[in-house]
Structure formats: structure tokens, C-alpha cells
Amino acid sequence: MGKEMKKYRGSANYIVSEELMNSVNIAIALGKPLLLKGEPGTGKTMLAQSIAEALNMRLIIWNIKSTTKAQEGLYVYDTVQRLYDSQFGEGDVSNIKQYIKLGKLGEAFVSDEQVVLLIDEIDKADLEFPNDLLWELDQMSFYIPETKETIVAKHRPIVIITSNAEKELPDAFLRRCIFHYIAFPTPEEMEKIVRVHHPDIDRKLLEQAMEAFYMLRSLPNIQKKPSTSELIDWLQALVIGGIKPSRIKQELPFLGVLLKKNEDLDVVLNQLYNKNQNKNATTYISGSINRFRV
Amino acid sequence: MFTDFYYVLKAYGVPVSMNEWYTLMEALEKGLAGSSLTGFYYLCRSVLVKTEAHYDRFDLAFAHYFKDVETPEGLPEKIWEWLDKELPEMEITEEMRRNHRQLDLDELKRMLEERLREQTEEHHGGNYWIGTGGTSPFGHSGYHPGGIRIGGQSRNLSAVKVAGMRRFQEFRTDETLGVRQFQVALRKLRQFTSRLDGQKTELDLDGTINKTCQNAGRLELVWERPRENSIKVLLLMDAGGSMTVYSRLCNQLFTAVNKSNHFKDLKVFYFHNCIYDWLFHTPHCSLSDYTETEYVLKTYDPEYRVIIVGDASMAPYELTRVGGVIDWELYNDKPGIEWLRRIRRKFEYSVWLNPIPRDYWEWTDGAFTIKKIAEIFPMEELTVDGLERAIKKLRSRQAVANL
Numbered sequence: 001m002g003k004e005m006k007k008y009r010g011s012a013n014y015i016v017s018e019e020l021m022n023s024v025n026i027a028i029a030l031g032k033p034l035l036l037k038g039e040p041g042t043g044k045t046m047l048a049q050s051i052a053e054a055l056n057m058r059l060i061i062w063n064i065k066s067t068t069k070a071q072e073g074l075y076v077y078d079t080v081q082r083l084y085d086s087q088f089g090e091g092d093v094s095n096i097k098q099y100i101k102l103g104k105l106g107e108a109f110v111s112d113e114q115v116v117l118l119i120d121e122i123d124k125a126d127l128e129f130p131n132d133l134l135w136e137l138d139q140m141s142f143y144i145p146e147t148k149e150t151i152v153a154k155h156r157p158i159v160i161i162t163s164n165a166e167k168e169l170p171d172a173f174l175r176r177c178i179f180h181y182i183a184f185p186t187p188e189e190m191e192k193i194v195r196v197h198h199p200d201i202d203r204k205l206l207e208q209a210m211e212a213f214y215m216l217r218s219l220p221n222i223q224k225k226p227s228t229s230e231l232i233d234w235l236q237a238l239v240i241g242g243i244k245p246s247r248i249k250q251e252l253p254f255l256g257v258l259l260k261k262n263e264d265l266d267v268v269l270n271q272l273y274n275k276n277q278n279k280n281a282t283t284y285i286s287g288s289i290n291r292f293r294v
Numbered sequence: 295m296f297t298d299f300y301y302v303l304k305a306y307g308v309p310v311s312m313n314e315w316y317t318l319m320e321a322l323e324k325g326l327a328g329s330s331l332t333g334f335y336y337l338c339r340s341v342l343v344k345t346e347a348h349y350d351r352f353d354l355a356f357a358h359y360f361k362d363v364e365t366p367e368g369l370p371e372k373i374w375e376w377l378d379k380e381l382p383e384m385e386i387t388e389e390m391r392r393n394h395r396q397l398d399l400d401e402l403k404r405m406l407e408e409r410l411r412e413q414t415e416e417h418h419g420g421n422y423w424i425g426t427g428g429t430s431p432f433g434h435s436g437y438h439p440g441g442i443r444i445g446g447q448s449r450n451l452s453a454v455k456v457a458g459m460r461r462f463q464e465f466r467t468d469e470t471l472g473v474r475q476f477q478v479a480l481r482k483l484r485q486f487t488s489r490l491d492g493q494k495t496e497l498d499l500d501g502t503i504n505k506t507c508q509n510a511g512r513l514e515l516v517w518e519r520p521r522e523n524s525i526k527v528l529l530l531m532d533a534g535g536s537m538t539v540y541s542r543l544c545n546q547l548f549t550a551v552n553k554s555n556h557f558k559d560l561k562v563f564y565f566h567n568c569i570y571d572w573l574f575h576t577p578h579c580s581l582s583d584y585t586e587t588e589y590v591l592k593t594y595d596p597e598y599r600v601i602i603v604g605d606a607s608m609a610p611y612e613l614t615r616v617g618g619v620i621d622w623e624l625y626n627d628k629p630g631i632e633w634l635r636r637i638r639r640k641f642e643y644s645v646w647l648n649p650i651p652r653d654y655w656e657w658t659d660g661a662f663t664i665k666k667i668a669e670i671f672p673m674e675e676l677t678v679d680g681l682e683r684a685i686k687k688l689r690s691r692q693a694v695a696n697l
Contacts, residue, residue, distance in 0.1 A: 022333065023340040026326050030317060030341075037346060079507035086510065174344035175313045181346035 006055050014043065014050035015192045023180040024051060030178065033119075033137055033159035035169075038182030041227025043193075044162040048118035051158065058115045060157075062104035064125045070132030073105035073119075074142050075151075097147050105136060106151055114155035123163040130173035138176060185228065187214060197232050201239065208248040209235055215249075216258060222267060226258040233257050299359050306355035308348050317341050331360065476550030479681045483525055483557075483599065483688060496520045525599060526559040527551070528590075528641070532604030533577040534567040534620075536660075540649035543676055544603055547647070551601075561598075563590070567608045568630035569637065570619050581624070587633060591640050599688045600637065600644035603676065606667045607650070607660020613667070631666065638670050645684040646671035652680075 008024045010016040016024075024047070027034035036044045052059035062073055078099045085091040091098065102110065108117040122130060136142045140153035161177065163169065185193060187210055194206060213234070217225045226234075237254040247253065252272060259265050303310050318341045321327070327334040335356060343352045494517035501516030529551055531544065551560065563573035563585065572584040611618045612630060619626045638644060646667060648655070652675045655664050667673065672687050674680035 019336055022336045026321060026337055026340055029324055029326055030321055032317070035344075077504075079504050083507040083511055171309075171344075175311055177344065178340045179344045180340055181349065 008051050008054055011050040011054040013196055014046055015189065015196060016047070016050065017189065020047070020180060020182060023178060027178040028158055031156045033161050033177050035161045035163060035174070035177040035179045036182060037163050037179070039184055039225070039227060040164065041229045042182040042184060043228070044182060045118065045120055048116055048160040048162075051160065052116040055116070055158075057113065057158070058111065059118060060104050060108050060111075060115050061118045061120060063120045064122050064129070066124050066126070068125045068129065070129055070136075071103075073103040073133070074136065075103055075106050075144055076101045077146050097149075100144060100147060102151075105133075106142070108157040109140065109142075109151050109153040111157070112154060115157045117157040117159045119159065119161045121164060122161050123169065128170075131170050134172060134176065184217075190228070190231070193228060194232065194235065198235055198239070201235060202245065204245040205238060205243075205248070206235070208245045209238060212249045212252060213258070216252075216268065219267065219271070222259070222264050224259070224261050224264060230258050299355075302359045303342065303352065303355045306351045306358070308343060308351050308355060310342050314342050476547050476678065476681060477553055479678055479685060480550055480554045481556065482682070483527070483554075483685045494519050523556050523558055524597070525557050526595075526597060527557045527561070528594060528598045528600045529560065529562045530569065530573065530600065530602045530604075531562065531564050531577070532567065532602075533564040533574075533579055534604075534608075536567075536605050536607055537649070540605065540676070543649050547603065547676065547681070559598075561594075565604075567604075567620050568612050568618075569602075569633045570624070570626040570630055571628070571633070572624075579621075587637075591636060594641075596641055596643075598641055598643070600641040601684070601688070602644065602646045602671065604646070604648065605650050605660065606646065606648055606664045606673070607658060608663050610662050613663050631670075634667065634670050643688050644671055645687050646673040647676045647680065647684060648673055649676040651675055651677075 006028055008016075008021060008028065010021060024034060036047065038044055048061070049059060051057075077096075078101055082093060082096075082099045086093045105117065108115050137159065140156050141150055143150050190210060190213075191206065194201065194210075198206075209231070213226065213231050216222065234254060234257045237257050238248065241253065243253050252268065255265060255268065259268065300310060300315055318338060321337055321341060327337045338356070339349070339352055343349060496518045498516040498518040501518070502514065505514040505516055506512065529548075531548070537544065548562075551562075563575065564577050564579055565573060566579045569587060571587055572581070573587050573590055574580065575583045575585070608620070609618075612620055614629050614631055616627055616629055617625050618629060648664070650658055650664075655661065655668075655673075658664070664673070672684070674684040674687075
């Protein structure tokens with residue numbers, strides 16, 4: 001490795017797996033976009049922040065919505081402003097350049113230093129959206145016909161793209177990406193992640209809560225499985241509520257924090273009810289749920 | 295040297311393109327695999343595999359191809375300790391590169407064993423002993439083309455083992471899954487036509503502003519055709535007795551199709567085993583409630599995408615004979631196969647989804663009729679993968695074979 005290469009090794013507030021770290025470094029070294037997929041709450045968006053922080057670069061975020069067009073990422077020609085200016089005699093109307101506003105991608109290209117560009121939730125956009133960006137991401141340049149200018153990236157930005165798999169991305173686009181699927185954290189990894197957010201949580205409490213959490217995730221009939229962020233919120237709730245660790249698994253207090261769907265709550269409560277029936281301990285399952293009647 | 299691996303991947307159904315293969319070669323040249331099999335595994339996977347649905351296939355292919363390669367295990371604890379100390383990366387000169395001849399794995403292993411016997415202390419740098427840095431083939435953070443990495447970034451687990459664990463099995467899309475997956479697949483069945491036909495009835499605001507501004511303020515209206523999905527779907531479902539086993543699966547598909555509100559039109563009909571003169575409105579296939587197949591063939595335009603769901607398994611006479619219909623009170627003067635052919639001829643965008651897994655098509659009771667019907671309609675199994683393939687076929691005209 002002749003040239004000094006930037007290597008990402010994770011940052012203080014983000015736990016990164018070895019695999020993911022490898023993928024990031026491969027993407028950086030090859031100058032290709034890194035496409036991240038994974039369940040919601042596995043930290044896809046956080047990764048870009050962490051990379052920017054660790055490598056001390058600026059982070060540019062391009063949030064994709066269903067109406068976003070590829071063109072908007074490159075530049076917008078503000079014809080309306082130009083019309084106003086011409087009518088009120090302000091500014092230099094003949095200089096079209098000042099009405100060209102660069103989009104997020106354009107901004108990343110002209111930056112004097114290498115930046116991290118996050119294209120968030122690319123699958124939200126139209127099916128053709130990724131294809132419209134092929135050339136720009138490949139060549140890292142685009143042409144502005146209005147000013148006859150070509151914008152070329154001064155430094156190839158590190159491009160991170162996230163997708164929630166709502167749509168399949170086109171093959172041509174995929175071929176140009178480095179792909180990584182973030183698997184759901186294993187209990188050991190999860191413990192590390194939790195420790196980042198709650199450094200001094202009671203070990204016993206964490207242990208019990210994690211067991212309950214993974215038990216819930218493993219139930220086959222759950223439609224929306226609880227994710228990392230929900231676990232963290234739940235732990236917070238447990239700590240504030242002063243719940244004894246021994247009660248967690250039996251009663252699943254504040255279940256509403258973990259499960260957001262009525263059907264899911266019903267499934268879990270039914271199971272819990274059946275289990276506890278023999279012990280005659282069904283009277284107070286959880287204060288937060290009143291739909292449940294014995 | 296890995297060219298075989300490319301073909302192994304293809305054989306296992308991982309769609310690798312030359313493009314990606316070149317990228318991999320480039321990456322290897324840059325030393326991104328970190329000269330360890332684990333590093334190589336992750337490198338290959340991130341460059342070559344583009345969906346988690348193929349992770350499992352990739353793992354299988356990798357395990358198959360590299361099963362004979364093993365990284366030495368059971369190293370003395372002490373050596374791990376020496377290796378735990380990381381060194382800054384080192385500069386590699388041309389000369390160093392030349393000095394190394396490529397060692398093959400057997401030779402390396404033999405040498406490592408020898409070295410393990412001889413070595414009694416910590417080494418960093420240098421070109422012989424096990425340690426960090428340096429150019430000895432053993433250890434980490436050093437440089438040796440094709441050396442054995444011990445410790446450092448790579449883990450105690452060999453890549454073949456990681457691959458062998460098949461952690462991503464659950465993401466295989468050829469498994470049958472739920473409504474949501476079907477819905478996602480069905481979502482691909484769409485065709486936005488702002489360009490093809492229809493009146494320009496929508497005001498294109500951006501276009502209008504742009505044009506007006508370019509005209510220095512003189513208003514110019516720009517109209518657009520509304521973007522609409524033009525796909526119309528005709529769903530024909532077998533409600534016969536042999537389908538009861540698959541009712542759950544069919545229900546899931548049915549729910550998904552119904553929930554997909556992006557179709558311009560959706561018509562559902564039922565039939566019993568094979569299609570004859572009648573298409574029924576309810577799964578009970580009662581003779582008081584039906585539309586004539588003839589009517590459907592005459593009035594529905596050929597742009598309808600036809601999805602037929604059925605096990606295609608019946609007695610041969612039900613398909614080929616006049617009067618072969620299974621229901622006692624009915625009589626058909628055209629054999630079922632004739633109706634199927636007519637449907638196929640009229641609706642070029644049509645597929646047959648079969649809930650029987652493809653592997654059994656040749657062995658199940660209805661093998662004969664399955665084969666016959668598969669000659670008429672492109673047939674796919676009713677899984678998420680199968681549905682996706684079917685939808686691909688529905689998007690483009692399929693060649694109509696010898697009807």
C-alpha cells in the first residue's frame with residue numbers, strides 16, 4: 001500500500017462489526033459507493049456519521065423522498081429568481097452562473113476537502129432514480145448545459161447509500177456498488193451497543209431485558225419486530241420506572257415501548273397469559289396496557 | 295487463478311458479472327483482502343454479492359470452492375500475545391516484492407510448524423520469525439504475498455467456516471414467505487405511462503414556471519399526462535379440491551394482490567381444476583354465479599396481465615377430452631386444453647403460478663398435465679422468487695410457443 005490510505009476503524013459512539021469495517025474500507029479504497037441494507041434500527045445512517053467523525057471529514061446528507069429527482073442532487077437552475085432580478089433590476093441577470101444552485105451531490109463534488117456523502121433511503125425514490133445517477137457516481141462529474149460548465153469532483157467523496165429494501169434497485173446500479181447487509185446484532189454485540197447508550201446500567205437488569213427482547217424477536221407471529229432503538233428506549237423506561245430485574249421477564253412492563261402494533265401486543269399478551277395462568281399471577285400484566293382483561 | 299471460482303459462483307446461482315469480477319481483481323491487487331482467507335471472503339462477498347438474498351448461495355459456493363483450505367489452528371497462546379501488538383503499516387518496495395517467491399500453502403504450513411518448534415521469543419519486524427510487521431510469511435501487519443496471517447485483523451475463525459455456518463439462510467427468497475413479501479414483489483408489476491397515451495390534463499408546474507421565466511415573464515402553460523399505472527390484472531384461481539393443501543399460500547397471494555391498490559383494474563375469477571366454458575365469481579364455483587369464458591376472451595383487452603394460480607394437476611382426460619370436466623352436472627364441448635390455448639393466445643402477458651414446488655413437478659400425480667400446461671403458459675412455482683420471475687415475464691411479451 002504505497003499511498004497512505006484512509007482507514008476506518010470505528011468511532012467512540014458507534015459499535016462497528018469487523019465485517020462492516022472491512023466493507024467500508026474496501027469501498028473507500030476502490031472509490032465505489034457503499035450500499036447498506038438491513039433491518040430498520042441497525043444503524044445504517046449512523047454509520048455515515050461515524051465514518052465522517054472518525055476520518056474527520058464533513059458529512060453531507062442527501063435525504064431521498066418519493067418525489068426526489070436525480071437532477072436535484074446535481075444542480076437546480078433558479079429561473080424564478082432570475083426573473084425577479086430582471087424585473088426589479090437587481091443582480092447581474094446575464095450571469096447565469098449565480099442562478100445555478102448546486103445540489104447535495106454537486107456540493108460534495110466541489111468541496112475542497114474529501115467529504116462523506118450519505119444518500120439516505122435511496123429506495124424511497126422512483127424506480128429509475130438510481131439509474132439516473134450511474135454516470136455521475138461512476139465518473140464523479142456532471143455537465144451543466146446552461147453555463148457550459150463541467151463539475152468534476154476535486155476529491156472523490158466517500159459515498160454511503162442506505163436502502164430499506166422497499167424496492168429492488170436496478171442491476172446496473174448494483175454492479176457499481178460495494179454491498180453490505182447489516183445483520184441484526186447478536187446478543188454480545190447488542191450488549192456493547194447498549195453500553196454506549198447506558199454506560200452504567202445494572203448488569204442483572206440488562207441481562208433480563210435482553211433475554212426478554214430476543215425472546216420477543218424470536219416469536220414467529222410478530223409483525224414488526226422490536227429493533228435496537230426500541231430496546232434502548234425500553235431500558236430507559238425500565239430504569240426510570242425502577243423495575244426489579246426479576247419482574248422483567250415475567251411481566252414485560254412497558255411493552256408498548258417495544259411493540260408498536262396492536263396485533264403484536266395481543267400475540268404476546270396471550271402467550272404471557274397462558275404461561276402465567278397456572279401461577280395465578282395475571283392480575284397486573286402491565287400498567288400501560290388496559291385492553292387486556294383476565 | 296480464481297477463474298474457476300467465478301464459474302462455481304454462477305453454478306450456485308449468484309449472478310456475477312464481469313464488471314464485478316474486474317473490481318474484485320483490482321481490489322486484490324490493492325491488497326484489500328489482507329492476505330487472509332477471511333479477508334478474502336468478506337472482500338468477495340461485498341464486491342460480488344448485491345443482495346442479502348444471495349448471501350446463502352455465496353456461502354455455499356465459497357465453502358464448496360475453498361473447503362480444502364484451512365488456516366492453522368491451535369497456535370500456542372504465547373504466539374497470539376506476540377501478535378496482539380500492532381505495528382504501523384510499512385512501505386513496500388519493488389525490491390521486497392521481488393525477494394519473495396510465492397510459497398504454496400502446504401509448504402507454508404510445513405514451514406510454520408518448523409518455525410513454531412524453533413521460535414522461543416517475541417519478534418517484530420524481520421523476515422523469518424513469527425511476529426508483527428516484517429516480511430516473514432507468518433504473522434500480521436507485515437507483508438508477504440501469500441503468507442499466513444496469524445491473528446491481527448483476521449479472526450480465529452477461518453472464512454470457510456464462516457461460510458459454512460450459512461448464517462444468511464433465512465434470507466433465501468426461494469422460501470415461501472408472507473403477504474408482505476408477495477406485495478413487494480407485486481409492486482414491481484407496474485408501468486407508469488405518462489408518455490404513451492391519454493390526454494395532457496395535468497399542469498406541469500415546474501415546466502410552466504421554467505418556460506415562463508425563460509420567456510421573461512410571459513405566461514406559458516405546460517401540460518403533462520398524469521403518471522398512472524396502466525397495468526390491469528386478471529387473476530384466475532383454482533379452487534379445486536387438490537388446492538386445499540395450498541390454501542394458506544394462495545390466501546397470502548390473494549391478500550397481497552388485493553392489497554396492491556396500484557393496479558388500474560383487478561378482476562378475479564375461480565375455476566375448478568381446469569378452465570372450461572365458465573369462470574366463476576366465488577371459490578365455490580357454483581353454477582348460478584359465473585361469467586362465460588367466451589365473454590372474457592372477447593371483451594377484455596389483451597393488455598390485461600393474466601395470472602393463473604393452480605396446481606395444474608388433474609386427470610389427463612380433464613385436460614384433453616370433450617366432456618372431461620370433473621363436475622358431474624357440467625358438460626364441456628371443447629377440451630380444457632383448448633380453452634387454455636385460447637386464453638394464452640389472447641393474453642400474451644400471462645403466467646401460471648404453481649404452488650407445488652418445482653422439484654416435484656416431474657414426480658407428482660399430475661406430472662403429465664403439469665408438463666402439458668407448462669408448454670402453454672410459462673410456469674413458475676408460487677414462492678416469492680417464483681412470483682418475481684413471473685412478474686418479470688409479465689412485463690414483457692413472452693413468445694407464444696406452438697399453439
